[in-house]
Amino acid sequence: MDEAVKNVLDWNWGAMAPELVILGAATLMTILDLLLPAGRDRRPLAWLGLAGILVAAFLVWRNVQAEPTHILYDMYRVDDFANAFKLVFLAGAAFALLLAVADVGPGGEASSGEKAIRDRGEYFYLLLTGLLGAMMLASAADLIVLFVGLEVLALSSYILVALRRQYLPAVEGAFKYVVNGGIASAITLYGMSFLYGLTGSTNLLAVGEGLRDAYVSGNAYLVYVAFFFLVVGVAFKIAAAPFHMWAPDVYQGAPTPVTAFLAVVSKAAGFALLLRLLLTAFLGLANPLDGSPLLFSELNVYVGAVAAASMIIGNTVALRQTNVKRMMAYSSIAHAGYLLVPFASLTTMVFSQMMFYLVAYLFMTMGAFAVIQLVARDRGSEDLRAFAGLFRRSPLLALAMTLFLLSLAGLPLTAGFIGKFYLFLSAVGREMYALAAIMVLTSVVSFVYYFAVIRQMFLRTGEEGDPGVRVPPTVGTVIALSAAATVLLGLLPDPALDLLAHTFNFSEMFLPLAE
Amino acid sequence: MIEYINNYVLVSIFVLLGLLLPVAALTLGRFLRPHRPTPEKGKPYESGVEPTGSSWVRYNVRYYLFALLFVIFDVETVFLYPWAVAYNQLGLFALVEVLIFIALLLIGLVYAWKKKVLTWT
Numbered sequence: 001m002d003e004a005v006k007n008v009l010d011w012n013w014g015a016m017a018p019e020l021v022i023l024g025a026a027t028l029m030t031i032l033d034l035l036l037p038a039g040r041d042r043r044p045l046a047w048l049g050l051a052g053i054l055v056a057a058f059l060v061w062r063n064v065q066a067e068p069t070h071i072l073y074d075m076y077r078v079d080d081f082a083n084a085f086k087l088v089f090l091a092g093a094a095f096a097l098l099l100a101v102a103d104v105g106p107g108g109e110a111s112s113g114e115k116a117i118r119d120r121g122e123y124f125y126l127l128l129t130g131l132l133g134a135m136m137l138a139s140a141a142d143l144i145v146l147f148v149g150l151e152v153l154a155l156s157s158y159i160l161v162a163l164r165r166q167y168l169p170a171v172e173g174a175f176k177y178v179v180n181g182g183i184a185s186a187i188t189l190y191g192m193s194f195l196y197g198l199t200g201s202t203n204l205l206a207v208g209e210g211l212r213d214a215y216v217s218g219n220a221y222l223v224y225v226a227f228f229f230l231v232v233g234v235a236f237k238i239a240a241a242p243f244h245m246w247a248p249d250v251y252q253g254a255p256t257p258v259t260a261f262l263a264v265v266s267k268a269a270g271f272a273l274l275l276r277l278l279l280t281a282f283l284g285l286a287n288p289l290d291g292s293p294l295l296f297s298e299l300n301v302y303v304g305a306v307a308a309a310s311m312i313i314g315n316t317v318a319l320r321q322t323n324v325k326r327m328m329a330y331s332s333i334a335h336a337g338y339l340l341v342p343f344a345s346l347t348t349m350v351f352s353q354m355m356f357y358l359v360a361y362l363f364m365t366m367g368a369f370a371v372i373q374l375v376a377r378d379r380g381s382e383d384l385r386a387f388a389g390l391f392r393r394s395p396l397l398a399l400a401m402t403l404f405l406l407s408l409a410g411l412p413l414t415a416g417f418i419g420k421f422y423l424f425l426s427a428v429g430r431e432m433y434a435l436a437a438i439m440v441l442t443s444v445v446s447f448v449y450y451f452a453v454i455r456q457m458f459l460r461t462g463e464e465g466d467p468g469v470r471v472p473p474t475v476g477t478v479i480a481l482s483a484a485a486t487v488l489l490g491l492l493p494d495p496a497l498d499l500l501a502h503t504f505n506f507s508e509m510f511l512p513l514a515e
Numbered sequence: 516m517i518e519y520i521n522n523y524v525l526v527s528i529f530v531l532l533g534l535l536l537p538v539a540a541l542t543l544g545r546f547l548r549p550h551r552p553t554p555e556k557g558k559p560y561e562s563g564v565e566p567t568g569s570s571w572v573r574y575n576v577r578y579y580l581f582a583l584l585f586v587i588f589d590v591e592t593v594f595l596y597p598w599a600v601a602y603n604q605l606g607l608f609a610l611v612e613v614l615i616f617i618a619l620l621l622i623g624l625v626y627a628w629k630k631k632v633l634t635w636t
Contacts, residue, residue, distance in 0.1 A: 008608055009608055027619070027622065030622055030626065034622075034625055034626060034629045222519075
């Protein structure tokens with residue numbers, strides 16, 4: 001057999017097993033959806049998808065235990081950085097899938113009427129293909145694979161947002177998302193072209209090596225140009241200010257499970273892209289005059305500015321929102337700002353800080369959207385007033401929502417507080433007091449709009465004699481798991497932090513695996 | 516650095532040449548050719564069809580879908596051709612890979628078929 005062919009088969013393709021399982025599940029769901037008669041219930045497909053996600057999660061966990069490995073000369077890396085992000089994606093997609101089942105089930109918003117979703121098979125398997133793109137993104141260490149993963153995620157998201165075809169805000173949101181996403185992709189790609197032009201390689205580790213030479217040989221300003229283009233492209237993806245304008249319309253127009261998917265999985269994928277791309281390519285870069293590292297000493301000011309702008313704009317504009325999903329969109333813009341803080345301050349703890357906050361954010365956001373979905377379908381409105389008197393009608397639901405909102409606001413004894421506390425410490429540790437101050441002040445501002453929802457639930461009375469909100473078991477599972485995790489991570493964060501510090505070896509990311 | 520900028524000089528020379536050639540050709544033609552206009556010659560060329568009516572007509576979206584499907588299978592050939600040429604060197608692994616590739620595209624075709632993209636009404 002030929003030498004080159006033998007090499008292709010020699011790579012450890014088994015490391016890609018989680019992705020292959022997801023791809024297989026999505027393909028199988030597509031085929032079954034095509035074969036099933038038109039009127040048949042499509043919800044069993046979702047259970048198939050969920051089974052695929054569970055198997056994939058098990059396989060990822062097995063990869064965490066194993067040594068880091070790579071496929072095709074560091075083109076695809078299965079290191080603990082990728083595995084940690086993949087677990088977050090899988091959990092987020094599983095929750096979104098559970099919410100989607102209830103969305104098209106009896107009494108669900110998407111089951112009939114103007115907001116009906118007719119393409120229910122697509123609803124389920126596009127969540128899986130989006131997940132596949134995110135997982136590829138986390139593992140890719142090559143500009144081309146990175147971009148393919150990014151686009152698989154983005155294209156799936158565009159269609160998911162547009163699923164409620166008869167509902168005008170959905171069409172508007174989807175169109176804005178396609179246009180903005182296209183611009184973001186183009187800008188990212190343009191930035192990548194500079195990296196390739198300066199270094200002659202698409203492999204991120206080789207790019208990191210090559211950029212040093214490019215910087216020294218007088219192309220310093222092109223290195224800056226590449227950095228800024230990439231930051232702008234990623235900022236679109238994570239909905240950070242000033243590139244956040246698509247988020248409110250998309251979040252409002254998309255079905256609530258898809259909104260939750262975008263807020264958690266898509267955003268986490270953006271942060272995986274940010275860390276993998278920018279850290280691998282730019283971290284080794286030093287100023288030749290005084291030897292100070294470039295990313296630490298010069299460029300983080302600009303990332304800090306984006307973070308500050310996101311926190312300020314997100315939290316202040318959220319004050320004026322009356323639609324709960326729009327409010328959550330601005331809240332998620334603010335959270336993108338919080339999550340950028342450790343990247344701006346860039347300590348060695350950046351991975352565990354960001355990962356802990358992402359996990360906390362996963363649970364509190366998923367839980368909040370689950371409650372929003374139930375209340376919106378019960379009242380037929382996403383207005384803030386739909387929450388009036390929820391405590392009287394469904395006390396447990398109101399208490400769970402309160403917990404999620406307190407966690408999002410970052411009050412003590414919740415996961416959000418611990419997460420935000422670590423982000424705050426990272427800024428203070430590197431003496432970025434302005435950023436730390438903005439973080440605390442905008443968090444205080446955010447109490448106002450989170451408490452507006454809580455006030456509606458507890459202090460306003462709804463109509464008399466209203467029956468309680470019916471909680472389907474799937475959504476109930478999501479709420480219960482999210483609430484338990486939010487409390488547990490808030491009261492006993494140590495086991496989770498230990499896990500992040502010891503089991504996940506994030507520095508594997510910088511280790512060249514190809515010999 | 517200088518080398519890098521030199522490459523842009525080359526690009527700009529190409530752009531200038533690209534602009535110059537058609538302009539020069541058309542100007543030269545204008546001076547060399549006889550000038551005898553008739554109404555038929557003044558008409559825009561539209562595949563021999565008499566152009567009438569407004570250009571703001573509704574286009575059937577199905578044209579677009581057919582074009583999309585065509586592009587997919589067009590690209591498929593682009594991928595299959597080099598594989599077929601190097602078939603003897605690539606062996607079984609590439610065959611399996613190509614079969615997976617074609618199977619995924621076929622699912623796409625069946626999808627379009629089931630969603631009634633291929634029927635024209």
